[in-house]
Amino acid sequence: MFWGAAALFALVMALFAITYLRREWLERLSPAQWIVGGGLILPMPILVLLTGTALVLGEQLLPHGNAPVRIEAHAERWHWTFTYPGGAPMADDVLHIPAGEPVDIVVTAGDVIHAFWVPRLGGKIDAIPGHTNTIRLQADKPGTYWGQCAEYCGEGHDTMFFRVEAHLPDDYARLIPGAAQ
Amino acid sequence: MSQTPTPLRLHKELDRIWRTPPGIHRLSSVNHTVLGKRFMVVALCFFAIGGLLSMLIRAQLATPNSAFIGPELYNQIFTMHGTVMMFLFAIPMFEGFVIYMLPKMLGARDMAFPRLTAYGFWCYLFGGLILIGAMLAGVAPNGGWFMYTPLSSKPYTPGINADVWLLGITFVEISAVTAAIEIFVSILKMRAPGMSLTRMPLMGWYMLVTSGMMIIGFPPLILGSILLELERAFELPFFDPTRGGDPLLWQHLFWLFGHPEVYIIFLPAAGALSTIIPVFAQRPILGYRAIIAAIVAMGFLSFGLWVHHMFTVGIPHLALAFFSAASALVAIPTAVQIFAWLGTLASGRPRWDIPMLYVFGFFFVFVIGGLTGVMLAMVPFNTQAHDTYFVVAHLHYVLVGGFVFPMLAGIYHWMPHISGRQSLYRLSIPAFWLIFIGFNLTFFLMHLTGLMGMPRRISTYPSNWGWDWLNLLSSVGGFILTMGFALVLADMVLQFRFGRFFRRDPWSAQTLEWATATPPPSYNFAAIPRIDRRADQLEPAKIGPVLAGGSGYLGFARNGDQETMGVEMTTGAPEHVIILPRRTFLPLWTALATASFFLALLFGLYGLTPFGALLTLVLFLLWPTTLGQKKDFGPVSIGMGETAVLDVECTSNVSILANRAALVMNGTLFSSLLFGGLFLLVVAPNWQGIAPLDLPIWLAVVAVLAASLSALCCWMARRANTAGNSAGVPLALAGLGQLVALGLLVGLMVWVPQPTEHARQAVIFVVLGYAALHCGLAALMAFHALLRLHQGYLSARRQTECILAWLWNGYAAGATCLALGLSLLLAMMGQIP
C-alpha cells in the first residue's frame, strides 16, 4: 500500500513538473485521454483490487464462531478491569492471554466511550456504554505488549494504559485455572 | 430614468443607490462586497487564533512528560483548535469568498437576499465571540471537536463547556444555513442574461453543488446539537444508554454532517483551482462536462462515507463494506479533476507566477492526503490507524492541501481585485517555502508517530517509546509553518499599503469578475452584459469599459431602486427584474435578539428564552414590510430594447425558490429526527421492559385533520388569488386551522408521561414539538398572506405570499402526519405488564 501510494504520488508530481519543463512530451494527449486515462483507467483497477483484498482480509479477522478463550474487558474512567471465565474481575490493568491462539476480548464501558487497543496486536474496538463489542486477537509469541485507550475519554485519557501478558499455554492454564475450556 | 448619462454620471447615480455610507451606518450595510470582505477578515482572525492554539499544542507535545500545560487545559485547547478551524475559519472563509465573488463572476449586482447575508454575518461574529469569550474565561469546550456523547453529556461534563460548543456552533451555523440557501438561489436565478447553466464558469457549478450539499448536510448536525442540548438542559435522554438512548446516535448525526463537510470545504477550493489553473495555462479548462459529472458524483458519494469515522464502533462488516467501498470510490471523481487540471496545464501554454506556486503546493500536499485517505478507507488498516496521529496527519494533508493552499493561491490571484493593487512579490516566495517545508515537516512525521502507536488527544507521552524526536521535529515544523503564515500576512498588508495600481484584469483572466473596476464599485456593473459564449472565455478588458458606459441590461438608475436581473434557471433567458432591499439596521437588531436567546440558554436562564425567541420573531416579521408592490406594473424596460416583469409579478422569483430550498433543508432535519427515533427503537439498549402508552388517538386524528384542511384551504386560497378572486376567507381559515392543530399538538406534548424517563417518550415529545412549531409557523404564513392581501400587496399577478403560505401549510400538514405516525408507532412499543 505504501509503495503503491508512493508510485502514484511520484506520477502526479512528475506530470506536474513535465507540464512546465518538458511540455512537448505531453502535448499530443487529448482531453479524453487525460480524463479517461488518469481519472478512470489508472485508479479503477487499483481501487477495486485494494478494496476487495481489504474486505476479504477484514472477513478473516472477524470473530467467527467462538474462540477457545473469551475474556471480558470493562473500561471505566480511567482504568481497565479484566474478567476471566469463571473468575472474579481483576482491576489491575493487566490482561493475561495465552500466546499462539486466538482470544476473544469482549469489550464494554461503564461511563463514557473508550477504545481497546494493543498497537502491536493490531486492530482496535470501541468500548461503548450500552453496547458489547468483541475483538479477536492473537499474540504469536509470549511476552509483554502495551495497550492503551484510543478514544479520547477526558482528563485521564493520557495515562489509561494497560499491559498484556502473553503466556505459553501451559503457563497460562496454571495462572488462570478456569480460563482454558 | 435619465437619457444616456456619461459613465461618471451613471457611476454617481448608481453609487448613491448602492453605497454604504461611512460612520455608524457601516453597521447597516447589506452589500455583498462589504460583507464578503468582512467574512473573510473575521475568518482570517479566527484562523490566527486557531493557529496560536496549535502552537500551544505543539509546544506541549515537543518533549515527553511535558508539564507546560496540564491535561485539563490541553483538552480545551485541542478542542478549540479543531472547532475554530472547521467552524469559524474554513466554512466562513469560503462563504465570504463566494459572497464577495460569485455575483461578480455571474454578472449580478448582489446576492439574492442581502439582508440575510448581513444577518448571517452577525450570527457568525456573535457566535464566534461566545466561543472565544468562553475560552478566555477558561470554560471552553473540552470534549474534542466532535463532542462524543456521553463524554459531552451532563454527568461527565457538568460545567457549561459543552453548552458553549453546542449553542455557539449552532448560532454560527445559522450563517452557514442562510449562506447555503442564498448561494443556491443566487446561482440558479441571478446570472447575466444569456448565461445558461452550461455557459456558467465552473466555479458556479462547484458552488451550486456545494450549496446543495450544505442544504442536506448541515441539518443533521443542527439536529444533533439541539437534541444534545435538550438532554443537557432538560434531561431528555437521547444519548443516555441507561434510559433507552444511544451514544452512537450522536456519532451518526455528527458524521452524517461531518464527512460531507470535508467536501463542502474542498469543493469551493477546487472551484478556485478550476478558475485559476486555466488562467495560467492560457487555455480553457479541459473536460468541462466531465468535471460537472465529477462534482455531482463527489457531492453524492460524500454522503455515503460517514461511517468510515466509525469503523471501530462495532458495526457489522457488511455495513462497513458499503462505506469502505464508497470511500475508496470517491477517489475517482477526485482523480478526474486532478487529471483534468494537469491536462489543462499540459495542453496550454503554462505561465509561472505566484498563484501557481501555491497550486503546486496544493498538488503535492493534497495528493498525499488523498492517497492516505484511500488507505484509511480500508477497514483492517483503519481499525489500526483510527484515532492515531496517522489520522491527524491525513486530515491535515487533506484540509490544508485541499483548502489552505488553494485559498492562498486564491488570495494571490484575487487580492488585486479586492485591493485594486498588485503585489510586490517579494515575500510570497519565501512565505511559500516556509509554509510548504514547515507543513510537511510537521505533518508528514505524524504519519510515522501514528503508525508507531501514538494515539490522538493525549497531552503527554512517556519518553521510552521512540516518539520523542519525531514529535520534536513536528513541533519545529509547526513553528516554521507559522512564520510562513506571518510572512503572508505581512505581504497582504504591504500590498494594500504599497502595491502598484493596475487597470483591468492583470492576469488576462477570462471570467466576468475582472470586468468590474478594481476595487469594485458598490453596484459591481453599471450595466449587466449579455453572455453569448461560455463565461470562462470572455474578454473582461474589452467588455469592462463597455459595461461601465451603461450599454447592457439595466444600465441606468431607476426610482432609486437596487435592480438586478433574474433569469430562467437553465437557459439564462432574462425573466424578471429583481428589486433588492436597501441597507438597514434590522439584520443587526435581529442578530442581537437571536444572541440574547442563545445567551439566555447558555446561562440557564430558561425563563428569559421565550422573550429572546419572541423578539427575534417580531423583528423578522418587520423584514418584509419594505418589500413588494401595491400595483401591477407589467413588463418594464430592461435596456437592450427588451422588457421583463418585476420580481413580485413572477412566480419563479427568488423568494419562492429560497423557501422551497429552506423546506428541503427543514425536511432533511425532520427526516434525521424520524430516523433518529427509529434508530433508537431498533438499536438502542434498554428498550425491553417498557410498557406501551395509550396515546389519545382521537386527539391525533383531529390534529392531522386540522393541519391537512388548513393546507387544503391555502391551496384554494392560491387558486382563488390566481383567478383574481379574494383569497381572504380561505387564508383566515387556514390560519385558524393551524392554530387548532398547534393547540392539540401542544396538548399531546403535555400528555406525554415523563419525557425524561426514557428515550421513547423523549422522542415522541420532541417530534410532537417539531410538528407544533411548524403548525405555528404555517399559521403565521397564512395570517401574513392575509395581512399582505389586506394591504394590497397581492393580486392575480402578484402571488408570492399566497404561494409561500401554501408551501408552508402543506409542509406543516405533512410533518404533522409523519410526527403522529412515528409517535403512535413508538407508543405501541413494549409489553403490557
Added chain:
Amino acid sequence: MTPLDKRSLILLVAGFTLWSLAFVLLYVLQALGCAYDWSHHRLILIAAYLASLLPLAWLALQRSRDRGATTSLSTAALWANRAAFAAGVLVFAPVTFGSMCL
C-alpha cells in the same frame, strides 16, 4: 431548448439520487435484519441490490431522445448516471459475501 435542458438537469442528479436511496435502503435492511434476526436476510439483501440496480442501469443507458440534440448538460448527465450505476454495482456488491451481523 428549455424543456430539454430542464430534463438534463433532473437527469444529472437522478442517478445519484437513486444511488443514495438504494444506499439507505440496503443499510436499513441490513440493520433491521440483524436486529430482528430475519431468516432470509441475505436473500432479501441481494434482491434489494438487484432491484436497485435496475433503474440505475436504465438511466445509464438513456441517450438523449432526439439525435443531434445532445447538449453539454445532457452529456454530463449521462456520464454522471453511468458513474452512479458503476458506484451502485461496486459499493453494494459486498451484500453477496460480507458478514451480515458480525
